[in-house]
Amino acid sequence: MQEQNRSADPLTLYLNDIRKYTHLELEEEQNLARRWRDGKDSKALDRLIGSHLRLAVKVAKDHRRYGLPLSDLIAEGNIGLMRAARKFDPDRGYRFSTYAHWWIRAAIQEYVLHNWSLVKIGKTSAQRSLFFNLRHLKARLQELESGDLPPDAVAIIAAELKVQESEVVEMNRRLSMDRSLNTPLGEDGDAEWQDLLADDRANQEVRLAEAEERQRRQTLIKLGLERLNDRDRQILVARHLLDEPVTADELGQRFNLTRQRIGQIEAAALRTLRKAVIADRVASAPASACRKTVHEIRATPLKR
Secondary structure (H helix, E strand, O other): OOHHHHHHHHHHHHHHHHHHHHOOOOHHHHHHHHHHHHOOOOOHHHHHHOOOHHHHHHHHHOHHHOOHHHHHHHHHHHHHHHHHHHOHHHHHHHHHHHHHHHHHHHHHHHHHHHHHHOOOOOHHHHHHHHHHHHHHHHHHHOOOOOOOOOOOHHHHHHHHOOHHHHHHHHHHHHHHOOOOOOEOOOOOOOEEEHHHHHOOOOOOOHHHHHHHHHHHHHHHHHHHHOOHHHHHHHHHHHHHOOOOOHHHHHHHHHHHHOOOHHHHHHHHHHHHHHHHHHHHHHOOHHHHHHHHHHHHHHHHHOOO
């Protein structure tokens, strides 16, 4: 048995290892979540995450058709799982698996969109839905051959996903022509298609500077969000910081408010957030750069 374990590949060893975490009952799950939320108990966080690692594997396997390494998909799913665990509120009444599933799927799909295609895929929620559901709908309509879709199939898909017919045609052509950068070149699988591509990305220093700038902006937005009350913060996040924004009608039902009132709260929260971000940014900037800093923040859209 020990010899078999030594010869197994890392992914197999990982899948075997996560089986040691058992399923959590509701009461135990809520207790662990509260221990982490209220006391930052790292052991409770580890137990909560560990018991849902198989969920990340399941969601990752659902995205294998894009040709990316399963181990990479699982790793991205685990990142989403950890984010979910740190944000989960057990007092809201739903199971952690329900909450975590969205974060895991979002992290994996973001990874797929950045790595699967040479052609940049659209970032709107409708285009994301089209990208991840087109193959399934084509199979349901029994349109499995390559080439353009017939007009009636295009119309059905566009209506179901609430996108333009031209977007369906364009996405279908992209999915038919593009391939994963990790697609093997030969049967031996030693070389991949990406090995033939020139690396025209910015150098390491530029990428590091860009990453630091993104982190700095995220920190400023986080500071601004902390100055909002819980209700306003939830509304602002739901409307502007999610990959799939929640509608004002849905938020109105959640908070027992009218659609117009949700809009008013959203606008006021945006003003409060921008003022807080500008204040923090200006306070840490040289006096000569203050005017440029304010202009830059006002012109920068909110990003999660």
